[in-house]
Amino acid sequence: MSIDRRKFLSKSATAGAVGAGLAFPMVAKAQQSFNWKMTSAYPKGSPFYFDGPGSATDLAKRIDVMSGGRLKIQVFGAGELVPAFEGFDAVRAGTVEMNHANSYFWTGKTFAAQYFTAVPFGMNFQGMNGWLYDGGGIDLWNEVYEPFGMVAMPCGNTGVQMTGWFKKEIKSVADLKGLKMRIPGLAGKVYANLGVDVKVLPGGEIFPALERGVIDAAEFVGPYQDRRLGLQKAAKFYHTTGWHEPATVSELLINKAAWQKLPKDLQAVVENAAAACNVISEGWCQKANSEAMEDLIKNQKVIAKPLPDAVIKALRVETEKVLAEAVAKDPMTKKVHESYMAFKAKYDRWSGYSEAAYHAKVRG
Ligand code: CA
Numbered sequence: 001m002s003i004d005r006r007k008f009l010s011k012s013a014t015a016g017a018v019g020a021g022l023a024f025p026m027v028a029k030a031q032q033s034f035n036w037k038m039t040s041a042y043p044k045g046s047p048f049y050f051d052g053p054g055s056a057t058d059l060a061k062r063i064d065v066m067s068g069g070r071l072k073i074q075v076f077g078a079g080e081l082v083p084a085f086e087g088f089d090a091v092r093a094g095t096v097e098m099n100h101a102n103s104y105f106w107t108g109k110t111f112a113a114q115y116f117t118a119v120p121f122g123m124n125f126q127g128m129n130g131w132l133y134d135g136g137g138i139d140l141w142n143e144v145y146e147p148f149g150m151v152a153m154p155c156g157n158t159g160v161q162m163t164g165w166f167k168k169e170i171k172s173v174a175d176l177k178g179l180k181m182r183i184p185g186l187a188g189k190v191y192a193n194l195g196v197d198v199k200v201l202p203g204g205e206i207f208p209a210l211e212r213g214v215i216d217a218a219e220f221v222g223p224y225q226d227r228r229l230g231l232q233k234a235a236k237f238y239h240t241t242g243w244h245e246p247a248t249v250s251e252l253l254i255n256k257a258a259w260q261k262l263p264k265d266l267q268a269v270v271e272n273a274a275a276a277c278n279v280i281s282e283g284w285c286q287k288a289n290s291e292a293m294e295d296l297i298k299n300q301k302v303i304a305k306p307l308p309d310a311v312i313k314a315l316r317v318e319t320e321k322v323l324a325e326a327v328a329k330d331p332m333t334k335k336v337h338e339s340y341m342a343f344k345a346k347y348d349r350w351s352g353y354s355e356a357a358y359h360a361k362v363r364g
Contacts, residue, residue: 032263033070039087041101044077047288048225049100049250054156054281056100059252062273071266073098084202087253092148097258103141103152103251104185111326112144112336116152118245119340120187120319125157125247125282126355127347132249133275135343140336149256155274156250156281159289161242162226163307164219165210165235170307173314182206182218186322187244193318203229210234219244222285223292232296238304243315250281 040056042049050056060073076096078084087099088106104117116137123131131137132154141152164183170176177195188198199215209215211234218235220226222242232238252274259267296302307315327334 031070034072034262034266036071036073036097036258037076037081037095038073038098038100039076039081039090039096040078040099041084041087041105042078043084044080046077047228048156048158048281048285050075050077052281053284054277054279058280059100059155059273059277062276063269066269066273067266071262071269075100088148088150091150091253091255094255094257097255099251099253100155101251101253102248103253107185109148110144110332111330112140112333114186114326115333115336115340116141116144116154116249116251118248119323120190120244120246121316122246122340123344123347124355125159127344127351128157128247128249129154129278130347131340131343136339137343140339144332144336145253145256150253151256151259152251152253153271153274154249155252155277157278157285158221158225158245158248158250159282159285161222161245161248162219163239163241163243164217165226165231166217166237166239167210167213167235168216169237169303169305170239170311172308173311176311179217180215182209182215182220183244184219185244186319187219189322190244190315190318193321194314207231207234221248222289223296224285224288227292227296227300232300232302236301236303238296238302239307240304241306243307243312243319250278 038056038060040050042056044050046055048055052058057075060075063071063073076082081096082090085101085105087096087101088109090096091099102117103113106113116132118128122128128137132141138153145152164181168175173194176191178197179195180197180199181191182199182201183191183196184200188200192198199209201209201215201218203220206215206218206220207230210218210231218231220229220231226232226238252270254270262270293304297304323337327337
């Protein structure tokens with residue numbers, strides 16, 4: 001240790017002793033501790049969502065460590081405390097302080113919530129982060145939840161998903177007519193407009209339904225999660241790419257009254273832990289999906305193919321119609337839609353010079 005450093009330490013120790021009386025009330029406030037509960041829309045043990053890098057349990061661990069144990073969060077899987085899709089109501093009522101899910105589960109409460117998870121033909125991970133963190137996205141998210149007494153922030157991302165699994169290859173728009181497909185949410189409405197017989201099934205029921213022919217096709221997430229359900233054993237055509245979910249955001253939903261009781265430093269801990277999980281979970285998905293995709297193609301005879309251009313074009317036309325209808329019905333959806341699309345237009349132009357140009361010219 002250098003002499004200067006020793007002198008400095010000795011001076012600060014003296015200053016600390018003299019100032020201790022004054023500092024005490026601040027220390028007492030700073031050391032106030034909190035025990036919170038967080039529910040998840042996904043079952044205990046689900047990779048990415050519940051366990052593993054950037055998941056709900058990882059988020060709770062990071063908050064515990066970063067807060068020096070002053071904010072402890074007990075995490076509950078779907079069905080443990082409340083059913084999978086009742087986290088919104090539980091946080092709103094204050095039964096739990098937090099919920100970990102995706103905001104598009106709440107479109108029945110407020111349609112604008114769709115935009116904070118994924119928009120079909122919308123932005124990728126980079127663009128979405130740009131809008132959320134720096135383009136006013138998170139502020140709008142909080143505005144949408146204001147009437148419900150909640151705040152929200154991103155805390156995970158799957159990256160681009162896959163179109164899904166098909167027993168027969170899709171070669172034209174006509175092949176979609178009468179196709180029985182598991183596909184939830186807004187994308188389901190788009191497919192329905194093109195004649196798809198849309199089925200909404202929870203994750204665990206997809207494989208048996210596809211295997212028995214109750215459905216002809218199914219969308220879930222991407223190579224790692226889909227392989228875990230065994231979907232490759234029930235259908236061989238794996239269409240790409242995730243036009244419907246180009247970067248699916250995980251949502252950390254927080255009761256606003258509970259949030260306002262947290263000291264500023266603990267609020268910062270939550271925000272920083274959630275931002276870390278947003279990046280870390282997406283990184284994990286890239287690794288897990290690269291490995292799973294290779295295995296599916298090399299070892300499990302899966303045929304991965306992009307949807308034909310004509311099908312993509314038809315899906316895009318229908319998506320625009322479905323979004324226009326939603327915008328016409330609800331002023332808040334209109335406000336969020338306009339912010340999202342204005343950011344996207346700029347991001348798309350920039351991306352044309354950067355990401356897209358890189359992929360087209362360098363990556364091939
Ligand atoms: Ca999906």
